Amino acid sequence: MGVDWGLLRSRIKSTPAFVLDQDQVLANLRPLQRLRHALDCKVLYSIKALPLGTLLSDLCGKVDGFAASSLFEARLAHQASVGEGMLHLTTPGLRQSEFSELAGLCSHIAFNSLSQYTRLHAMAEGYSPGLRINPRLSFLDDDRYDPCRPHSKLGIGLEQLEGHLPPLVEGLHFHTVFACSSFTPLLDTVQRLLPLIEAHPQLRWLNIGGGYRYDMIDDLSPLIALLQSLQQRFGLAIYLEPGKAIVSNAGYLLTRVVDRFVSEGKTILVLDTSVNHHPEVFEYQRSPVLLEDEPQ
Numbered sequence: 172m173g174v175d176w177g178l179l180r181s182r183i184k185s186t187p188a189f190v191l192d193q194d195q196v197l198a199n200l201r202p203l204q205r206l207r208h209a210l211d212c213k214v215l216y217s218i219k220a221l222p223l224g225t226l227l228s229d230l231c232g233k234v235d236g237f238a239a240s241s242l243f244e245a246r247l248a249h250q251a252s253v254g255e256g257m258l259h260l261t262t263p264g265l266r267q268s269e270f271s272e273l274a275g276l277c278s279h280i281a282f283n284s285l286s287q288y289t290r291l292h293a294m295a296e297g298y299s300p301g302l303r304i305n306p307r308l309s310f311l312d313d314d315r316y317d318p319c320r321p322h323s324k325l326g327i328g329l330e331q332l333e334g335h336l337p338p339l340v341e342g343l344h345f346h347t348v349f350a351c352s353s354f355t356p357l358l359d360t361v362q363r364l365l366p367l368i369e370a371h372p373q374l375r376w377l378n379i380g381g382g383y384r385y386d387m388i389d390d391l392s393p394l395i396a397l398l399q400s401l402q403q404r405f406g407l408a409i410y411l412e413p414g415k416a417i418v419s420n421a422g423y424l425l426t427r428v429v430d431r432f433v434s435e436g437k438t439i440l441v442l443d444t445s446v447n448h449h450p451e452v453f454e455y456q457r458s459p460v461l462l463e464d465e466p467q
Contacts, residue, residue, distance in 0.1 A: 220414025
């Protein structure tokens with residue numbers, strides 16, 4: 172496995188170009204495939220990690236469906252899968268004018284707030300309604316990455332529900348971590364949600380979101396034991412939403428230097444591409460890994 176950079180350079184005549192390592196994607200999928208077989212759980216690729224149409228088409232049959240966060244992503248998933256497989260959606264920005272189309276595309280919709288649910292859930296039929304829950308458990312030191320940070324817009328706080336769900340709600344969705352290589356946060360989160368699950372036997376599914384780096388966790392047994400327990404006790408269908416775990420180390424941006432000059436004693440290189448709108452680079456000041464920095 173690995174990219175043959177010499178071969179790529181000979182084939183790619185024009186830059187910028189984005190290269191997807193399909194072998195690496197398949198390698199990242201292996202632990203998720205083991206989970207699918209051990210648990211009969213469903214794996215949904217979270218499109219926002221890399222909304223590339225060719226990737227989605229290639230993942231059809233290798234995952235059980237997709238997870239979208241916008242109408243654009245839902246349309247892209249539907250186009251790539253030709254309507255086959257499941258499509259889950261959750262987003263804080265759910266427009267009333269888009270809801271009927273989204274309900275026609277999506278098999279499951281997790282409403283992000285009680286007001287969103289109240290306004291929209293009865294506007295269409297044919298999908299399974301759920302709620303995105305914020306368990307108010309933070310596992311990250313950096314608030315920028317924390318879905319459960321104070322005043323978060325992501326999900327309904329448990330205290331708002333007061334132990335009760337609307338009668339038509341069939342599922343729960345939560346997401347509490349980012350790039351996590353341990354299942355301890357998941358165990359803690361499920362423990363926090365158990366009273367709500369136990370009190371509502373009408374629940375049919377549980378979406379544990381994304382944020383876990385399955386490709387970096389050797390021992391999957393704690394996750395298997397936890398999810399098997401939920402399936403056996405409550406009869407829940409379990410959904411996983413990996414995104415970064417599938418593609419984070421499988422994409423490469425090829426670029427060329429188009430100008431070079433010295434500015435106040437420092438050499439400046441101008442490329443034929445930009446990372447200015449990549450939040451981890453521009454806002455969070457994360458330095459991209461360059462091929463020249465990697466051992467050859």
